[in-house]
Amino acid sequence: MYQKKIERTLDCGVVLTKEVLHGKWKSTLLHFIARGVQRPSDLQRAIPSATRRVLNIQLNELEQHGLIGKTIYPQLPPKVEYNLTSLGESLLPVIDAMEQWGNEHRATLEPLLAANPNAQAEASA
Amino acid sequence: MYQKKIERTLDCGVVLTKEVLHGKWKSTLLHFIARGVQRPSDLQRAIPSATRRVLNIQLNELEQHGLIGKTIYPQLPPKVEYNLTSLGESLLPVIDAMEQWGNEHRATLEPLLAANPNAQAEASA
DNA sequence: CGGGATCCAGCTCGATACTG
DNA sequence: CAGTATCGAGCTGGATCCCG
Numbered sequence A, B: 001m002y003q004k005k006i007e008r009t010l011d012c013g014v015v016l017t018k019e020v021l022h023g024k025w026k027s028t029l030l031h032f033i034a035r036g037v038q039r040p041s042d043l044q045r046a047i048p049s050a051t052r053r054v055l056n057i058q059l060n061e062l063e064q065h066g067l068i069g070k071t072i073y074p075q076l077p078p079k080v081e082y083n084l085t086s087l088g089e090s091l092l093p094v095i096d097a098m099e100q101w102g103n104e105h106r107a108t109l110e111p112l113l114a115a116n117p118n119a120q121a122e123a124s125a
Numbered sequence C: 001c002g003g004g005a006t007c008c009a010g011c012t013c014g015a016t017a018c019t020g
Numbered sequence D: 001c002a003g004t005a006t007c008g009a010g011c012t013g014g015a016t017c018c019c020g
Helices: A014-020 A026-034 A040-046 A052-064 A086-090 A092-104 A106-114 A119-124 B014-020 B026-034 B040-046 B052-064 B086-090 B092-104 B106-114 B119-124
Strands: A068-073 A079-084 B068-073 B079-084
Touching: A014 B026, A014 B092, A014 B106, A026 A040, A026 A052, A026 A068, A026 A079, A026 A086, A026 A092, A026 B014, A040 A052, A040 A079, A052 A068, A079 A086, A086 A092, A092 A106, A092 B014, A092 B092, A106 B014, B026 B040, B026 B052, B026 B068, B026 B079, B026 B086, B026 B092, B040 B052, B040 B079, B052 B068, B079 B086, B086 B092, B092 B106
Parallel strands: none
Antiparallel strands: A068 A079, B068 B079
């Protein structure tokens, strides 16, 4: 996503995947869409911590990245549904692996994450 | 990593994993350490796109998160080696899944990623 | 060789309000 | 219900220099 002048080797493939998943809620969105939560308002309800604005931005990016598809029903009130594309589905194993690992090590990680605000900012304080 | 007032549900485990992997080079670092690249200078050489500063910062975070261990040999010149902890090793399936997916879909993704600078900044231009 | 400090630009995200 | 615009704050990472 960022990177400036340096060439873009995309080193090991991991970087590529990270770029696709970059955005605070993208992987979560995929996770829920995969589970049948397809409408914006439902997604919003599923991820209350995020704003509609951010959700929309990341939804758009996911769409542009070809991971999800969007269906607009020209109704009143408007109705929109998102769905995984085959590319998006191919990413599910990764998401699931993350999901599983996160859940498995939650007990171990939460204290560590909490205790580690951020290195750089701390230094300058 | 960020998040302010809203409670920290860590929704689906994915979020947790993402936090651990947060940092541009962390997953890449894990990837290489897993492959036997253990010394700072070697890692630096393996990931030339990153600065030593950032590498160190993220290495420290990985260590504090319990994903890697650090061995300091009190020599002259100094010698340091990083290694995966069992927690770090347990994350390898995830990294590998990312690695694999990224490589498999590289051809599809690169054009899309390139064509999609970022939604928000564009809007304000 | 390894590590840290400073300075600084860029990006991401949250809050809020508004339109169709 | 869906989507966007603006404002602002925070964090991340790059460049560079210096110390053990």
